[in-house]
Amino acid sequence: MAVYTHLGAEDLASLIATYDVGELVSAKGIAEGVSNSNWLIETTGADGAGARFILTMYERRIELDDLPFFLGLLDHLSAHGAPVPRTIHCRDGDAYQLIDGKAVALIEFLPGVSVDQPTPAQARAVGAALAEMHRAAHDFPMERANTLDIGESLRVLQHCGGNALATVDPALPEMIDHAARLSAAWPQGLPQAVCHTDLFPDNVLMRGSSVTGMIDFYFACTDAMAYDIAVTHAAWSFDKSGGRFDRAIGRALLAGYESVRPLDPVERQSLPVLAQGACLRFVASRAEDWLETPVDALVTRKDPMDYVRRLHFYAEAGDNPFHPAAD
Amino acid sequence: MAVYTHLGAEDLASLIATYDVGELVSAKGIAEGVSNSNWLIETTGADGAGARFILTMYERRIELDDLPFFLGLLDHLSAHGAPVPRTIHCRDGDAYQLIDGKAVALIEFLPGVSVDQPTPAQARAVGAALAEMHRAAHDFPMERANTLDIGESLRVLQHCGGNALATVDPALPEMIDHAARLSAAWPQGLPQAVCHTDLFPDNVLMRGSSVTGMIDFYFACTDAMAYDIAVTHAAWSFDKSGGRFDRAIGRALLAGYESVRPLDPVERQSLPVLAQGACLRFVASRAEDWLETPVDALVTRKDPMDYVRRLHFYAEAGDNPFHPAAD
Known part of the structure; x- marks a missing residue:
C-alpha cells in the first residue's frame, strides 16, 4: 500500500504525451498494489471530454517477460466483453514503456468500489x-x-x-x-x-x-x-x-x-x-x-x-x- | 504517505449518503498526508453530472478543537476567491463528523499537479x-x-x-x-x-x-x-x-x-x-x-x-x- 517511486509532474506530463489521451490534468498516487506503484491520472481526453486512467509502475516481483502476457490479457478480456480494464497503447503501439529502467503501463480506469461484506x-x-x-x-x-x-x-x-x-x-x-x-x-x-x-x-x-x-x-x-x-x-x-x-x-x-x-x-x-x-x-x-x-x-x-x-x-x-x- | 484506516465500501456509502452529493461511484485511497488518511471519492453528484471530492480522516496530531479553524478557513478562503478547496458540509450543516471516534471531512477536489522543478x-x-x-x-x-x-x-x-x-x-x-x-x-x-x-x-x-x-x-x-x-x-x-x-x-x-x-x-x-x-x-x-x-x-x-x-x-x-x- 504505497507509492514507491516519485514521479514529478514533469515526468508524468511527458509520459502522458506519448499517448493519444490529451493533456495531463491531475495525478494522485494511490494506496494500492503491494509490488507496484499506481497513480490515478486525469487527462483532457483524446476528444477533450476528459478521461481517467490508472498508471502502473512495476517495481518488483513482476518479470518484464511476463508483461506482454498480463497486458495482452487485459486487452483480450475487455475486447471479449469481460469487465476488465483495457491497456492503453502509446502512439507507437507499445503496451508498456520504460522509465529509468522500470516498466510503466497506462490502464483504463473503471468505476466502482470494493465491498467488505458482500451480500x-x-x-x-x-x-x-x-x-x-x-x-x-x-x-x-x-x-x-x-x-x-x-x-x-x-x-x-x-x-x-x-x-x-x-x-x-x-x-x-x-x-x-x-x-x-x-x-x-x-x-x-x-x-x-x-x-x-x-x-x-x-x-x-x-x-x-x-x-x-x-x-x-x-x-x-x-x-x-x-x-x-x-x-x-x-x-x-x-x-x-x-x-x-x-x-x-x-x-x-x-x-x-x-x-x-x-x-x-x-x-x-x-x-x-x-x-x-x-x-x-x-x-x-x-x-x-x-x-x-x-x-x-x-x-x-x-x-x-x-x-x-x-x-x-x-x-x-x-x-x-x-x-x-x-x- | 499511507491510508491508515480501512474504510469499506459500506462505510463509505453510508458516510456519503449524509451529504447532498449523489451516490458513491468510486473511492481510491490516496498516498498523501502524513498524519491523516485520504480517499479520492467520485459520486454521481447532486445534479447527476458527477463530482469528485477528497475525503480526509484525521488520524493524529490534529486536535479536534482545531478542526473548525482549518475547515472554516477553507470555506472562507475559497469564498473570497483564493484557489483553495472548500469544505463540503453534510445535510445537517456540520463541517466534520466522527467515525469510530475519528473526525472525517469531505473537501472539494481541485485539478492540477504538483511540480518538481518549477519555472x-x-x-x-x-x-x-x-x-x-x-x-x-x-x-x-x-x-x-x-x-x-x-x-x-x-x-x-x-x-x-x-x-x-x-x-x-x-x-x-x-x-x-x-x-x-x-x-x-x-x-x-x-x-x-x-x-x-x-x-x-x-x-x-x-x-x-x-x-x-x-x-x-x-x-x-x-x-x-x-x-x-x-x-x-x-x-x-x-x-x-x-x-x-x-x-x-x-x-x-x-x-x-x-x-x-x-x-x-x-x-x-x-x-x-x-x-x-x-x-x-x-x-x-x-x-x-x-x-x-x-x-x-x-x-x-x-x-x-x-x-x-x-x-x-x-x-x-x-x-x-x-x-x-x-x-
Missing part, C-alpha cells in the same frame, strides 16, 4: 463475472505457468521450516505435511483457462450488485478453472479471521458461476482439495512474509492462521460447501 | 497565490497560534540533545545555538494574517503556469505574513539537497507576491532572519523524526541537513536574495 446478490455477480472471464479467456493465445501452485506452497513452507513456523503459531508446522499430502493428491486433467487466482474483494469493483471491474491480474496464469473458483470461494465466503463460513455467500458465488458456465462433475468433486490448496497458498505466502517482516516495521503483517482456519473448514466439510442442494 | 513563471504564480491567500484571510475571524514557531524549534533541538544530533551529522548540534540566537532576535510586530506555513510544491496544484489549488492547511496559523513568504522561499528556491539556490525562482516568487501585496520595508528587512527560522523548523522536525525512526523502518527519513544547507545560505547571503535589484 449474496453481490457474490452471485462475482461468480458470474469470474465465469465470464474464463469464457472470454478461452481463446487467449498466450500461456503462463502458475508459479504459486501447491508444489511451490510446499517448498515455501519447507523452506520456512517447522521451528520457525511454530514461532508464529503452534498449529502452523503441521501445514507442511498437509501441503505434502495435497500435492500428492492434486487433481490432474481438469479443464484449464487463464485464471485470475487472486480474486479477493479488493480486486473486484462493484456498483450496487453489479461488477464494474475485475482488476490486478498480476497473478494470472494458465490453470484449472475450478482452482480459480476455489480461490474465490475461500476469499469471499468467510469472515476475515476465517472462523465463520457464510454458506449463503459461498452458494451464491457458485450459483453465479454456474449461471454462465456449469461445472462438470469432476470439477465439482475436486473443489474440496482445490480449496485446501488455495488456502495453503495464502498460508505459505503469509507465513513467509510474517517471518521476514521485522516486528517493528510500519506494515501490518497478515496472520497466516486466517487461512489455516479456512483450510480446516474445507478439510472437515468435504464436498458439503460446494453442493447446491446441501444444507 | 520562474510557475514560482511567480505561486507567490501571487500566497499573497491572494493572505489578502483573503485578512478578515477571517478565527485565530490559531503557531505551535511550530522558533521557540518550539529550539525546544525540539534541545530535547534531541547535542550528542544525539551529532549521530545524524557532526554539523547538526550547532543548530541548537543557532536557534537560540534566532529566537532572541526574532522580529516582532510584523503584519499578521492566517498563514499556510507549509506551502511546499507538494501542497500546490498547478496546470501549466497557473495555480489551481493550494492544499493541506493543517499547519495554518496566525503569524507574520513575511514568515509565510520565508517558508515558501526556502521550500521552492533550492534544489532538493539545499545545496544550490536558484536566484530566478526566488526572485519570481517575491515578484509574484508583491504583484498582489507589496512588502513594507520592515517586512523585507526581516526576511533573512525569518528564512533562517523557517529552515530551522524543518531541521528540528526532521532531526526529531530521524532520531525516532527505526533504521530498518520501511519509510524514507528526510535528511535534516537539506535545511541546514539552506539555513547557511540565508545566514551568509543576508538580504541579497530578497532584493529585487540585487544580482
Whole structure:
C-alpha cells in the first residue's frame, strides 16, 4: 500500500504525451498494489471530454517477460466483453514503456468500489463475472505457468521450516505435511483457462450488485478453472479471521458461476482439495512474509492462521460447501 | 504517505449518503498526508453530472478543537476567491463528523499537479497565490497560534540533545545555538494574517503556469505574513539537497507576491532572519523524526541537513536574495 517511486509532474506530463489521451490534468498516487506503484491520472481526453486512467509502475516481483502476457490479457478480456480494464497503447503501439529502467503501463480506469461484506446478490455477480472471464479467456493465445501452485506452497513452507513456523503459531508446522499430502493428491486433467487466482474483494469493483471491474491480474496464469473458483470461494465466503463460513455467500458465488458456465462433475468433486490448496497458498505466502517482516516495521503483517482456519473448514466439510442442494 | 484506516465500501456509502452529493461511484485511497488518511471519492453528484471530492480522516496530531479553524478557513478562503478547496458540509450543516471516534471531512477536489522543478513563471504564480491567500484571510475571524514557531524549534533541538544530533551529522548540534540566537532576535510586530506555513510544491496544484489549488492547511496559523513568504522561499528556491539556490525562482516568487501585496520595508528587512527560522523548523522536525525512526523502518527519513544547507545560505547571503535589484 504505497507509492514507491516519485514521479514529478514533469515526468508524468511527458509520459502522458506519448499517448493519444490529451493533456495531463491531475495525478494522485494511490494506496494500492503491494509490488507496484499506481497513480490515478486525469487527462483532457483524446476528444477533450476528459478521461481517467490508472498508471502502473512495476517495481518488483513482476518479470518484464511476463508483461506482454498480463497486458495482452487485459486487452483480450475487455475486447471479449469481460469487465476488465483495457491497456492503453502509446502512439507507437507499445503496451508498456520504460522509465529509468522500470516498466510503466497506462490502464483504463473503471468505476466502482470494493465491498467488505458482500451480500449474496453481490457474490452471485462475482461468480458470474469470474465465469465470464474464463469464457472470454478461452481463446487467449498466450500461456503462463502458475508459479504459486501447491508444489511451490510446499517448498515455501519447507523452506520456512517447522521451528520457525511454530514461532508464529503452534498449529502452523503441521501445514507442511498437509501441503505434502495435497500435492500428492492434486487433481490432474481438469479443464484449464487463464485464471485470475487472486480474486479477493479488493480486486473486484462493484456498483450496487453489479461488477464494474475485475482488476490486478498480476497473478494470472494458465490453470484449472475450478482452482480459480476455489480461490474465490475461500476469499469471499468467510469472515476475515476465517472462523465463520457464510454458506449463503459461498452458494451464491457458485450459483453465479454456474449461471454462465456449469461445472462438470469432476470439477465439482475436486473443489474440496482445490480449496485446501488455495488456502495453503495464502498460508505459505503469509507465513513467509510474517517471518521476514521485522516486528517493528510500519506494515501490518497478515496472520497466516486466517487461512489455516479456512483450510480446516474445507478439510472437515468435504464436498458439503460446494453442493447446491446441501444444507 | 499511507491510508491508515480501512474504510469499506459500506462505510463509505453510508458516510456519503449524509451529504447532498449523489451516490458513491468510486473511492481510491490516496498516498498523501502524513498524519491523516485520504480517499479520492467520485459520486454521481447532486445534479447527476458527477463530482469528485477528497475525503480526509484525521488520524493524529490534529486536535479536534482545531478542526473548525482549518475547515472554516477553507470555506472562507475559497469564498473570497483564493484557489483553495472548500469544505463540503453534510445535510445537517456540520463541517466534520466522527467515525469510530475519528473526525472525517469531505473537501472539494481541485485539478492540477504538483511540480518538481518549477519555472520562474510557475514560482511567480505561486507567490501571487500566497499573497491572494493572505489578502483573503485578512478578515477571517478565527485565530490559531503557531505551535511550530522558533521557540518550539529550539525546544525540539534541545530535547534531541547535542550528542544525539551529532549521530545524524557532526554539523547538526550547532543548530541548537543557532536557534537560540534566532529566537532572541526574532522580529516582532510584523503584519499578521492566517498563514499556510507549509506551502511546499507538494501542497500546490498547478496546470501549466497557473495555480489551481493550494492544499493541506493543517499547519495554518496566525503569524507574520513575511514568515509565510520565508517558508515558501526556502521550500521552492533550492534544489532538493539545499545545496544550490536558484536566484530566478526566488526572485519570481517575491515578484509574484508583491504583484498582489507589496512588502513594507520592515517586512523585507526581516526576511533573512525569518528564512533562517523557517529552515530551522524543518531541521528540528526532521532531526526529531530521524532520531525516532527505526533504521530498518520501511519509510524514507528526510535528511535534516537539506535545511541546514539552506539555513547557511540565508545566514551568509543576508538580504541579497530578497532584493529585487540585487544580482
